[in-house]
Amino acid sequence: MRRQNYDGVVLTAPVSVPYVRYSQETAHWWIARALKQTLEVAGLAPRELDGFSVSSFTLFPDSPVGLTQHLGLSPRWLDSIPMGGASGVVALRRAARAVQAGDADVVACIAGDANRIDSFRQLLSSFSRFAMDASYPYGSGGPNASFALIADAYMAEYGVTREDFGRIAVAQRANALHYPDAIMKKPLTLEQYLSARPISEPFGLFDCVMPCAGAEGFLVMREDEAERRGLAYARIAGTIERHNAFPEDPVQLRGGWVMDIDELYEMAGCGPEAIDLLQTYDDYPLISMMQFEDLGFCAKGEGAQFVREHDLTIGGDFPHNTSGGQLSVGQAGAAGGYLGLVEAIRQVTGKAGPTQVAKARTAMVSGFGMINYDRGLCTSATIITGAGQ
Amino acid sequence: MTDKLLPPAKKNPQLRQRVPTLPPQMRSRAALGLTAAAARGAFCLQHCDACGTVQYPPRDACCSCLSVDLAWRDTPRGGTVIAETRIHASPDPFYRERLPWRSGLVRLDAGPTVLCHLHGDVGRVDPVRMDLKLDKAGQGVMIALPKERSPDMEDDPQLRSLTAHPKHRRVLITDIRSPATRPLIEALLKAGASQIFVGESESWRRGSDHAAIAALEGVSVMPLDVSDPSSLKKLAAEIGGKTDILINTARYVRPGGVLGADTVFAREEFEVNALGLMRLAQAFGPGMTSRTADGVNSAVAFVNIVSVHALSADPQYGAFSASQAAALSISQTLRAEFRASGLRMINVFTGPTDDEWHQPLPPPKVPPKALAKSVVEGLCEGLEDVFCGDVAKDLEERWRRDPKVLERELAGGGQ
Numbered sequence: 150m151r152r153q154n155y156d157g158v159v160l161t162a163p164v165s166v167p168y169v170r171y172s173q174e175t176a177h178w179w180i181a182r183a184l185k186q187t188l189e190v191a192g193l194a195p196r197e198l199d200g201f202s203v204s205s206f207t208l209f210p211d212s213p214v215g216l217t218q219h220l221g222l223s224p225r226w227l228d229s230i231p232m233g234g235a236s237g238v239v240a241l242r243r244a245a246r247a248v249q250a251g252d253a254d255v256v257a258c259i260a261g262d263a264n265r266i267d268s269f270r271q272l273l274s275s276f277s278r279f280a281m282d283a284s285y286p287y288g289s290g291g292p293n294a295s296f297a298l299i300a301d302a303y304m305a306e307y308g309v310t311r312e313d314f315g316r317i318a319v320a321q322r323a324n325a326l327h328y329p330d331a332i333m334k335k336p337l338t339l340e341q342y343l344s345a346r347p348i349s350e351p352f353g354l355f356d357c358v359m360p361c362a363g364a365e366g367f368l369v370m371r372e373d374e375a376e377r378r379g380l381a382y383a384r385i386a387g388t389i390e391r392h393n394a395f396p397e398d399p400v401q402l403r404g405g406w407v408m409d410i411d412e413l414y415e416m417a418g419c420g421p422e423a424i425d426l427l428q429t430y431d432d433y434p435l436i437s438m439m440q441f442e443d444l445g446f447c448a449k450g451e452g453a454q455f456v457r458e459h460d461l462t463i464g465g466d467f468p469h470n471t472s473g474g475q476l477s478v479g480q481a482g483a484a485g486g487y488l489g490l491v492e493a494i495r496q497v498t499g500k501a502g503p504t505q506v507a508k509a510r511t512a513m514v515s516g517f518g519m520i521n522y523d524r525g526l527c528t529s530a531t532i533i534t535g536a537g538q
Numbered sequence: 539m540t541d542k543l544l545p546p547a548k549k550n551p552q553l554r555q556r557v558p559t560l561p562p563q564m565r566s567r568a569a570l571g572l573t574a575a576a577a578r579g580a581f582c583l584q585h586c587d588a589c590g591t592v593q594y595p596p597r598d599a600c601c602s603c604l605s606v607d608l609a610w611r612d613t614p615r616g617g618t619v620i621a622e623t624r625i626h627a628s629p630d631p632f633y634r635e636r637l638p639w640r641s642g643l644v645r646l647d648a649g650p651t652v653l654c655h656l657h658g659d660v661g662r663v664d665p666v667r668m669d670l671k672l673d674k675a676g677q678g679v680m681i682a683l684p685k686e687r688s689p690d691m692e693d694d695p696q697l698r699s700l701t702a703h704p705k706h707r708r709v710l711i712t713d714i715r716s717p718a719t720r721p722l723i724e725a726l727l728k729a730g731a732s733q734i735f736v737g738e739s740e741s742w743r744r745g746s747d748h749a750a751i752a753a754l755e756g757v758s759v760m761p762l763d764v765s766d767p768s769s770l771k772k773l774a775a776e777i778g779g780k781t782d783i784l785i786n787t788a789r790y791v792r793p794g795g796v797l798g799a800d801t802v803f804a805r806e807e808f809e810v811n812a813l814g815l816m817r818l819a820q821a822f823g824p825g826m827t828s829r830t831a832d833g834v835n836s837a838v839a840f841v842n843i844v845s846v847h848a849l850s851a852d853p854q855y856g857a858f859s860a861s862q863a864a865a866l867s868i869s870q871t872l873r874a875e876f877r878a879s880g881l882r883m884i885n886v887f888t889g890p891t892d893d894e895w896h897q898p899l900p901p902p903k904v905p906p907k908a909l910a911k912s913v914v915e916g917l918c919e920g921l922e923d924v925f926c927g928d929v930a931k932d933l934e935e936r937w938r939r940d941p942k943v944l945e946r947e948l949a950g951g952g953q
Contacts, residue, residue, distance in 0.1 A: 283596075
């Protein structure tokens with residue numbers, strides 16, 4: 150059956166709570182701050198909110214149910230999206246359908262995570278059952294080691310070099326210098342990228358994100374509601390998600406996007422050439438490069454050539470991760486799965502300020518999450534459009 | 539090629555000794571199947587009984603057909619490395635002290651891809667032989683080894699951390715009068731043990747190989763009686779801090795059932811075989827468990843030799859079997875108590891040994907040399923349960939299949 154479009158549903162009130170490296174505050178605290186900000190933008194009181202979608206790794210022992218009482222909300226629609234880097238787009242998909250069907254009038258989609266001293270180690274050691282049984286005991290390198298293995302196989306298969314990954318990291322740092330809330334504030338050169346201390350070969354320090362605390366959020370509502378409140382908004386042209394794609398691949402050289410990307414472009418009625426800016430999930434530059442291929446911007450195996458031929462900065466011919474991405478802004482747990490989407494909403498509504506891409510009206514955002522054992526299992530993507538500046 | 543492991547330098551007692559830490563030790567119940575296989579040196583993965591799929595990591599249902607009829611079966615060990623990394627940063631205290639650490643992805647000939655430790659001699663595209671070993675946390679882990687044996691391959695630091703190899707280590711063998719002691723000394727020296735202490739009780743008594751053994755290079759005979767706490771205390775004070783491997787060969791055995799037998803012999807059997815083990819562990823355990831991270835000659839294993847009739851009694855050796863069951867039980871508790879340090883408790887189960895006390899039994903019997911070989915193999919491979927000789931292996935298999943049937947057979951009711 151042909152999927153319904155998302156006509157009449159919009160994304161609005163994007164907010165980012167500035168990240169910090171370590172914080173004593175809890176996930177509840179971070180989520181509350183993002184929620185308060187986004188509701189204030191829309192002029193909504195907490196009690197008026199009737200839909201709530203939450204993504205967080207560090208709410209334990211609470212779930213979003215506990216959060217409703219903790220934060221004094223009485224929603225009639227509640228969702229929990231535990232999909233890490235794929236969370237933003239997946240939350241959007243669920244919330245948009247709820248609003249479209251009338252199950253909720255306004256859904257606040259929020260991701261936030263705490264980062265106390267040592268909490269990252271504890272998260273890694275019990276991240277999933279397969280991680281506990283079959284990856285963490287092997288050197289305890291965490292996702293760095295698991296993705297390093299993917300990078301090693303990918304580089305060997307397609308003749309990719311560290312310089313190629315480095316171009317992505319360097320361009321994102323250049324973007325981050327315009328984003329006031331980025332944790333990384335110093336310029337990065339390709340030489341610095343290449344000579345950084347090794348983390349898990351072939352990865353060096355600047356291939357990896359810095360775990361930190363923070364939150365991101367936005368609202369999903371009907372278009373007429375956004376108009377009535379005078380809010381700038383983005384429309385949803387199409388979305389996809391996929392889990393555990395290609396289980397027979399011995400090592401992950403492609404993501405689940407490959408299965409669904411044609412449908413995404415078909416829904417949106419456009420092709421890759423119509424995309425003004427791309428926000429990929431960048432837990433590693435390698436993963437962004439894989440997305441350039443799997444999202445159709447170049448053929449498989451040509452990601453390295455693609456980054457050599459394009460300028461990925463805000464003013465370049467292929468603006469990518471315009472806020473600096475997680476590589477430069479930091480990875481605030483599940484909020485990392487929202488960072489690109491929230492930035493994209495700002496971009497297509499002309500509200501990105503210092504990172505604004507000129508004439509940006511159509512953005513693609515892709516998500517990638519949950520390295521359960523040897524590969525990321527969740528992929529998602531959306532194309533959103535706005536009126537621009 | 540692996541660099542040859544050099545003998546450790548003399549330790550400076552002023553310097554801090556490395557405190558034992560463990561690699562991550564929590565596992566799901568399903569994953570303990572790896573541990574059970576590793577403990578006996580098998581390479582087993584989950585096989586689906588319904589569709590035959592071989593799967594990894596361990597699951598609770600088949601990832602092909604959703605059947606829950608999963609069995610751990612021997613699996614071909616071949617595979618190819620498809621990716622490798624050298625980890626330089628880890629938040630885990632155990633690995634932080636051992637970086638860099640190599641791991642890789644291996645595509646098994648049997649199907650699944652496994653993330654595993656990589657031996658230093660293998661890398662991407664190499665064909666490998668997979669092994670399941672117990673790590674310091676006592677959990678089963680995979681390591682990819684060179685397909686063909688390479689010189690000094692056991693010296694690879696990652697492999698060595700998964701075994702209890704005697705090379706450059708100091709060993710205490712508790713009883714000079716055990717027929718296994720002499721071949722044990724020879725096998726251990728051949729495997730590279732740096733020094734061997736041999737315990738001797740009642741040295742005035744005749745019948746020990748004292749002169750010949752004491753004359754061997756690198757061997758010292760010391761007074762030791764496992765039934766005498768003061769002798770244990772004295773010896774532990776003297777060499778407890780340099781005992782890296784302890785092998786308990788002390789044993790008291792008398793034939794006879796329970797009904798007609800004298801409890802004097804039974805008491806002596808418990809005194810030596812069960813309580814002796816307990817006393818040994820009390821005397822040497824604390825010192826050994828504090829030295830498990832102490833470099834090349836760290837404390838690594840406590841070996842107990844036990845009759846396979848610890849699993850199911852041989853009514854012709856009733857009281858002796860009971861003492862062996864007690865020793866096995868004690869060893870299981872010791873294993874749990876050693877766990878936090880990473881000190882390995884190894885049980886070598888043997889069938890009837892070829893000595894005077896088993897004279898009326900028919901062959902096959904275990905020659906002392908074979909027993910010594912099994913002990914050293916257990917150390918070199920890092921096993922927890924070693925079954926030595928055809929009788930022990932046969933009995934183990936029958937015991938796994940059905941303990942009750944085995945009991946009836948041992949009582950003479952089976953054909």
